[in-house]
Amino acid sequence: MNKLPYIQPERELHYNLGILLLILGSLAQTSRNKKVLTIDKIQSFYFLVTKPAFLNKVLMLANKRQIAIDDVDYYTVETLSVNVDELFDRDRLLTMIKILSSKKYLSSEYSNSEGFLFDLTDAGRSIASKLESGYFRKVKLFIEQLSSLQSQSPSKLNGYINTVLKQGI
Template sequence: MNKLPYISVDDTLEINMLILMVILSTLGKNRNSTPILNFEKIQCLFYLIKNPSKINKVLRSNDKEEIFIDSKITYTVESQSVNVDILYSRDKLKVVIKSLAYFGFLDVVSDSSNEIKYLTTSKGDEFLNSIDSSYIRTITTLSKKIKPLASQSAQKSIKSINSLLAGKE
């Protein structure tokens, strides 16, 4: 008997594109409208959004205020999983970034130190705002709540996540 291939919804390109668009749209700029998300920061934030059960532990380890997260999204198999592919595999995120660029939803800028920063284009923001779903609202709410992590260095976030995964948190 042949079994049909199983593709986790979490691994579909379309879902990952939407998650990244929410992150870039919500967290892409600081209060001065300066782009702040480099590739490594995006990896950390993407990992946390996909694993909301880890968010408060990372916030606490960075001396940030904990947030309320609905247990419906923290007590799922995906959220409890220790899959760290998105955190350490640049290839997966590159595919998502290239796809957003292909559709004209991604803007890339270079700052004064020649570091590349990513954010959504106005076309990307329009597209995202046209989608009215509880999933997008949930991801947007989570993104807004982890804003303090977007402003710190990627190295600090990665160190916190690594400590958490090593069981030191």
């Protein structure tokens, strides 16, 4: 008898590319069209979007409005035992960025003060706008709340994350 493979959704490439597209589509520019997404911010935002209970703690520390989280999202193994690898696994993120770039979904520009700033192309925005079903609906809500942290520096974001890691969820 063959065993069925167990697929971890959070490790599935297309799922992760979808989340990254949504983050880039919503958070790459401020309301004044200033590009703000560096690789460090993308990594922090990705980490927070995929861990809503953790995101709420960071929002609380930043004195921002928290989100209502379903029990399904709060009481998970990931919440109880936070895997911080995503905060430090730059290779994984760079691989996803390369994939989006190779499909012409990603644009980047260089700033002397901040380094590379990322955004979606029109083709990337078109694809991101189609991600509306299933868990992507929830991800969009999490990203909407995350936009209140858009102006924070990467070091400030990491400070909030480190504080929550020390305190625990």
